[in-house]
Amino acid sequence: MGLTLSRPDLISLAAGFTDNEFLPVRETREIVRELLSNPGKGRPTLQYGVTPGDAPLRRLTAERLRRLDGMGDGSAALDPRQVLISGGSQQMLYMTTEALCDPDDIVLVEDPTYFVYLGILQSHGIRARGVQVDRDGLDLDHLSKTLEQLKRSGAIGRVKMLYVVSYFHNPTGLTMSLEKKRAALTLLRGYERAAGHPIYLLEDAAYRELRFQGEDVPSALAIRGAAGRVVYAGTYSKPFATGIRVGFGVLPEPLLTAVTRIKGNHDFGTSNLAQKILARALSGGVYDAHLERLRRRYALKSAAMLKAFETHMPSAVDWWTPDGGLYFWVRLPPGLAAGRNSRVFQEAVRAGVLYVPGELCYAADPSRPIPVNEMRVSFGGAKLADIPEGVARLGRVLTRMVRRT
Ligand SMILES: Cc1ncc(COP(=O)(O)O)c(C=O)c1O
Structure with missing residues (x-):
């Protein structure tokens, strides 16, 4: 971010920002005007709320998830009382981890994973164990082997959860199938007796609504019998406005109570103004209309990036093309490093383009070396017109660099 500010010629394909030109400025202005149009409406909007969140927003969130997951209206499987509104989904990830884990505990993560989540683990002294992913997403064989190995080494009692970014994964762009979620939950269940406690699946669905091709995949909440072990973290940041920064969690008891208490200690409730803006956007159709425009926009940007890759990348480089979200995952030949201190990174900065080195997305897991030949390349924040030049x-x-290796 610092480099981007100091070098205006730089094209950043690094930041996980959403499209700046498509932020819903006019829509939000109209909603705020209406919310503050008279004292009767305006006062509750500008007052403190309650810790779990604005009741209409919790109801609308539960209804939306039921629809996305194909559950009937009024389904007992998803009660609005299980929904906790948070300051972005980041806060939900933080609170859930804090509620479940003690220092020295173990969280299984995809290898690579969302690097900011790794920061949460690190700051709590929690160990991360990486589970391999391939083009199909999480490698279930490797998950099974990892659990077995943790059991044999006597560390299974330290394993509290598996964290997955299940839609258009950050950083690889992959989406996890429902079958994989089901199989992962079954595997985790199988080790609960040895662990002596529940092992949860923390499903981070931050990019779920940013699909621009293919069909939505149900979340783990839709899996019969799994509700007691699934924490679902969602957000309205990416699909609406990152600056409003409202997220949510769906949690089973007793976690719900524990996390609500932590939320009380953090801030006793997310900004009421922000929540009411979203509730109004959701109920009035503004949110869905905006999302449609956004999806078309990202489809265009992703296609521009793909075309530029096909035109400009040497044949030794390959990439994974996403069906939604903001990221391509690019892999260089094994001998060519792309990390922060690499020639590739320095030359890219000199040439005026930035990417996220893939090595930052790997946990400090001593059981394997960290791959250094990967990069996350985002089409989210860059201007559409800059994408071909950035990739070129x-x-x-x-x-x-490939010629030199
Ligand atoms: C995978 C993932 N989860 C969660 C978040 C947090 O988003 P927010 O706190 O804005 O909801 C991000 C943000 O980039 C993300 O990439």
């Missing part, structure tokens, strides 16, 4: 700059650097 990267392509020229990589073509030169």
Whole structure:
């Protein structure tokens, strides 16, 4: 971010920002005007709320999830009382982890994973164990082997949960199938007796609504019999406005009570103004209309990036193309490093393009070396017109570097 500010010529394909030109400024202005149109409406909007969140927003969130997951209206499987509103989903990830884990506990994570989550683990002294992913997402065999190995080494009692970014994964862009979620939950269940406590699945669905091709996949909440072990973290940041920063969790008891208490200690409730803006956007159709425009926009940007990759990347480089979200995952030949201190990174900056080195997305897990030849390349924040030039700059650097290796 610092580099981007100091070098306006730089094209950043690094930041996980959403499209700046498509933020819903006019829509939000109209909603705020209406919310504050008279003292009767305006006062509750500008007052403190309650810790679990605005009741209409919790109801609308539960209804939306039921619809997305194909559950009938009024389904007992998802009660609005299980919904806890948070300051972005980031806060939900933080609170859930804090509620469940003690220092030295173990959280299983995809390898690679969302690097900010790794920061949460690190700051609590919690160990991360990486579970391999391939083009199909989480490698269930490796999950099974990892659990077995933790059991044999006597560490299974330390395992509290598996954290997955299940839609258009950050950083790889992959989506986890329902079958994989089901199989992962079954595997985790199988080790609960040895662990002596529940092992949860924390499903981070931050990018779920940003699908621009293919069919939505149900979340783990839709899996019969799994509700007691699933924590679902969602957000209105990415699909509406990152600056409003409202997220939510769906949690089973007793976690719900524990996390609500932590939320009480953090801030006793997310900003009422922010919540009411979202409730109004959701109930009035503004949110859905905006999402449709956003999806079309990201489809266009992703297609522009794909075309630029096909034109400018040397044949030794490959990439995973997403069906939604903001990211391509790019893999260089094994001998070519793309990390922060690499020639590739330095030359890319010199050429005026930024990416996220893949190595940052791997947990400090001593059981394997960290791959250094990968990069996360985002089409989210860059201007549509800059994407071909940004990729061309990267392509020229990589073509030169591949020739030298
Ligand atoms: C995978 C993932 N989860 C959660 C978040 C947090 O988003 P927010 O707190 O804005 O909901 C992000 C943000 O980039 C993300 O990439």
